[in-house]
Structure formats: C-alpha cells, structure tokens
C-alpha cells in the first residue's frame with residue numbers, strides 16, 4: 068500500500084504537471100503517509116527553529132510543511148528527475164550519489180525517487196543540521212523499508228560540510244531559502260558546496276536569480292483576470308544570480324529609478340528559481356517567489372539605489388539611496 072501511494076504520487080508529479088487537483092490530493096496522501104511513519108506532521112505546532120551563524124534553519128514541522136507547497140515540490144521533483152536522467156547518461160552504469168543538504172523530516176525532494184529507481188541506481192547522503200529532523204527521516208525510511216537507499220545520515224551544518232573523499236557526489240540538492248534569499252542559509256550553503264563538486268556534477272536549484280522591478284499595484288492585484296499573461300513590469304536589473312555555473316559571493320549593484328515611471332511605482336525584488344533545465348518557479352508560484360516590497364518610488368525618479376547582499380545570521384538584501 069505504502070509503495071503504491073509513493074509510486075502513484077511520484078508519477079503524477081512528474082507526468083501530469085497541470086493536473087493541480089490530483090497533485091494536491093496526492094501530496095496530502097503522501098504527507099499522511101510520511102507523518103504516520105516519521106512522527107512529524109505539518110499540523111503539529113510545538114517545535115523550534117535553529118538560529119545558525121549563517122541564517123535560520125526551520126524547525127522539523129515547518130520543514131515538513133514544505134511538502135505541501137504544491138508547485139514548489141512539483142517543480143523541484145521534476146527538475147531532480149531530469150537531472151537524474153541526465154546524470155545516468157553522463158555516468159552510464161554508475162550508481163548516482165545524491166547529497167541532500169537540509170533534508171528535513173521527510174527528505175521530501177528525494178523520497179519519491181525510491182519508487183522510480185533501484186538502490187543500485189541511486190544512493191542518498193542525507194544531511195540536516197537539526198537532529199530531530201534527521202531522526203524523523205530515519206524513522207520514515209525504516210517504516211517505508213527504504214533504508215537501503217541511504218549511504219549515510221549526516222547531522223551537520225551544510226555551510227561548512229566537506230564532501231566525502233571516498234565517493235563522488237554526482238548531484239547536490241538544497242532548498243533552504245525564502246523569497247529574495249532572505250533569512251535562510253541557501254547562499255551560504257551554495258557557496259560552500261558548489262565549488263567542491265566535480266566538473267560534471269550538478270546542483271539543484273541550478274540557478275536562483277533576484278531582480279529589482281517596478282510593479283504597477285493595480286496590474287498585480289488584478290493579474291488573475293488574465294492568468295495566462297504576465298503583468299507588465301519595469302525590470303531595472305539583476306541584483307544577484309547564483310547557481311551551478313556562477314557561484315560567487317555577491318557584489319554591490321546600483322540601479323537607477325527611471326524619470327518616467329507612470330503607474331509602476333512599487334519597487335520589488337522578484338525571485339526566479341530554475342531547479343533544472345526548463346523547470347522553473349516564477350513570481351507568485353510559491354512562497355519562494357512572492358515579491359518582496361522595497362519602497363514606493365514616487366518622488367524618487369532619477370535617483371539611484373545600491374543593493375548589498377548581507378551574509379551572516381540574518382542574510383538578505385540591504386539597500387541605500389544615493
């Protein structure tokens with residue numbers, strides 16, 4: 068029964084991308100299955116975040132809740148599926164080693180693949196800084212009888228973790244972010260892990276880009292009247308792109324507010340996440356893509372503003388008018 072739910076929901080996520088109703092129902096079925104084995108449910112309330120020097124590591128319950136962010140989970144799963152297929156082509160006959168940095172209590176973004184690939188095709192290195200999350204994931208894997216997929220359980224901080232010397236990690240995954248890369252340690256984790264990867268190894272998400280854009284609040288509010296159309300916006304430039312190809316600390320960016328802004332008065336940061344290949348999460352598609360409002364720029368036409376991405380315990384963009 069367990070394996071039927073897992074296989075069915077995985078197939079729906081991968082092969083029926085626009086069947087939102089079925090995806091919704093099956094992710095809830097998956098949540099119930101995971102919760103019953105791991106002892107952690109998205110509706111529990113008593114647990115704690117961890118405040119790390121690199122940002123906030125969300126609690127087991129909040130991490131569990133990520134599963135139910137429908138579009139986030141679906142687009143990550145589809146990207147990971149494509150990445151695994153691509154790695155199987157690059158490394159024919161080899162077992163693919165996957166490091167999951169911040170696996171949470173369900174290892175949400177990898178567990179579904181135990182229904183599509185054998186343990187001789189895939190093996191997981193599951194890492195989380197929160198021992199309660201890691202212990203819950205261990206219970207889940209035991210309950211589902213899929214422990215043999217796990218090469219190692221690692222309780223550690225992904226911002227300082229060194230990849231093992233004795234095996235090649237082919238794919239590293241981390242979803243430890245909020246919109247506009249606020250609060251959580253995604254950037255720090257990528258800056259640590261990506262440079263350690265072998266040349267042909269992949270990282271997911273393969274790119275995260277934050278842009279500064281002027282929005283017309285009327286057009287944004289009524290965008291649902293024409294859901295197939297992106298509302299007009301004034302893109303003032305990219306503040307930061309970080310990913311597999313380009314993984315450097317941020318450098319200061321200055322943008323200029325145009326002289327003519329018409330009704331595009333709201334300066335916002337927009338986040339686009341490419342999980343892999345053409346699998347992308349765009350504005351409003353999930354909590355990681357909600358616009359972050361900076362300012363109403365009426366009266367600031369022609370002025371410049373600088374952005375710096377501040378690292379440390381409260382990561383995020385800081386800005387200053389000049």
Ligand SMILES: C[S@@+](CC[C@H](N)C(=O)[O-])C[C@H]1O[C@@H](n2cnc3c(N)ncnc32)[C@H](O)[C@@H]1O
Pocket residue numbers: 119121123124125126127129130131133134168169170171172174175176194195196197200223224225226242243244252256
């Ligand atoms: C947003 S949750 C995501 C959970 C799950 N990966 C998913 O996508 O549904 C982030 C997870 O990353 C873990 N985490 C955050 N910072 C970490 C760090 N520096 N090292 C290792 N794990 C971390 C948290 O404990 C939490 O379990």
